[in-house]
Amino acid sequence: MTLLSSIAQKIRADLRAIPEAIADWGKKSRYKIDLYRRGKIGALQLIAPVLATAGALVLVTALLFPVYWIALAALSGDGGSLYSASGFKLLPDGFNPTLLITEGDLWMGMDLSAFVWVIGDLVIPSLRISIPLTGLSIVTNEIVLFEAANYGVDNPSQFTHYAWNSLTVAIPTVILAMAVVVPASYALSRREFLMRRKVLYGYILFTQVGGGLGLAMLIAVFAIFAELGLTNDKFALAVYYAAMAVPFNTWLLKTFMDSIPASYEEAAVMDGAPPWRVVWEIILPLSKAGLAAVFIFVFLTGWMEFIVAQTVLRPENYTLPVGLFALIDEYTVPWARFSAFALTFAAPLMFIYLFAQRYIESGLSFGGMEG
């Protein structure tokens, strides 16, 4: 909970910073205009910041435009074209903020049917729980949380099914990887031992060539999976992901643990605490943020990996990325629906990733990159 509350605190601080920055900017520009009026600075010095800021804004907008375009397409229901008979449109179809007030429509008239198609039906199936010895059993009712047909969408996407597959791959990945990453990063950060530098060096090197090496080995991995009858096995895939996640995450957590002052442990050792207590009561609690980050990164590995999953899994076990890829060659799927699918997949990940990054900023100093 401390983690969540500290994230909330960061968001609040960020939000508060916005009006402050605007007010500050207003004050500064008034001061500049004043200077200009009194003839202390030339017109160029007055205009240059405005032009430079506008230029930078144009650049940033242009770079981020594809993301905006996807959001626009996703909200256009069945169309998905920016350019129509009436020329360019930069807002979704039917977008009308006044509807928020007049009709209380939270979505302001935008067409959400593509997202309805993505989510599909959310149903908690009925369960039969038998109570042993008594011969009685409890049958729960099927609970329908959301039904696409109510919104005029038939044949919804497999998104929830794929998400479930992704989850069942990602969770074992996290458990397996954390079990080996945490002790190793403690040892690499705090102990001196044989081969320590070599292991660390090898891990860092692998984080850079891992992608290509993993791909190169894909043929052999596929062959081994096939020989052992493990293709289409989600757990085998999770084990593979966990192994591949070891180098980067060990290095990451080690870097984080390095930033914990040694004096805490020294004090505990002086007080006679055995090594396991030092680890359990000092190192682990202090590296909570690092652990959370590693947890997220490993989870995302299992959630987002595409190439290996695409090679070994069959349609009923497709994870989300493979499901997304399967959609692009499906010409019957309108672009709006594809966009909605892609966004529902990617947007939460982006926020999670960015918060993880921001949260561990202090620990991750981009080792070796300060020039």
Next chain:
Amino acid sequence: MATSDVTRRVAAIEPPRWVSDNVGLFLVLPGLFFFLSFVAIPLVYLIGLSVTDATLGTMFRDAPGLWGTVFGEAQFVGVENYASLLTDSQFYRSFGITWLFVATSVVGKVLLGVGLAMSLTHSWVRGKRAMRALVILPMGLPAIFTITVWRGVFSSAQFGLANQLLGAFGIGSIAWFNSRWLAFATYNVAEMWLAYPFMVIITVSALQNVPTELHEAAKVDGAGFFHRFWHVTVPAIKRPVLFASILTAAASFQQFLIPFIFNRGGPARANELMLLYGYREAFTSGEIGEGSAIMLTAVAIIGLFMIVAATKGELAEGAHG
């Protein structure tokens, strides 16, 4: 380092010397063993496959003996696969286009990254911090999302963003993926977009380390913008940018998803980057042996490149401490 101090005290409590000196090793070994077994076994198997004539058809058929269990009906052919690569025109084409892609995309990434970083740290620009936070957003997006979106951008269908923009200027639609060099250009654009946040982060942190006094002093001495850029900015950011370029060059060489998703390295196999070439040889043509040989050649090149880069670019710095 303070850790050695802790190590000494810990060692003082635990008498058995050899164990307590290397207790860390026992904590690292499970992970290392786990990881290595998933790298070493496939790698050895890949080497084995590359000296056989295995195909998707023969290798899974059971044959007697140890060889038969591991390689099926595939036969040992020695270095034939490697030798045939040397006479395969597709290999040279793939090799050439891969290095060309590395060159063009790295130049593009560095120019875009450094350019952005410099404009978003310039004193004239207001709201720099907010813009920097925004501009690195793509970093958090899954690669598969980014690449499929860019495929949509360059789609020749009605919704393709690139064609719509051209249409706004009265230029007709272009089939981006059907022309060799246009497809190559789209690969570069997508690769630049994938990698620019990383370049921006590295360059911005380097630029912020340049003391403003240096720029002030140069200004007082009458140095113009280009003079200052060349003599103050470049020396300060040279090392980190070089470091990032090496990493990003390796990433470009290992690019697989962009050509795979855009048009399978087409048209007519003209843009098959190395890893895609090996992948298609193995999985599309079913030539597992040949594909393994290509993959190993690619790995050797990446390995060589990284070793050279590590000794020249001091990649090892991350391992210090």
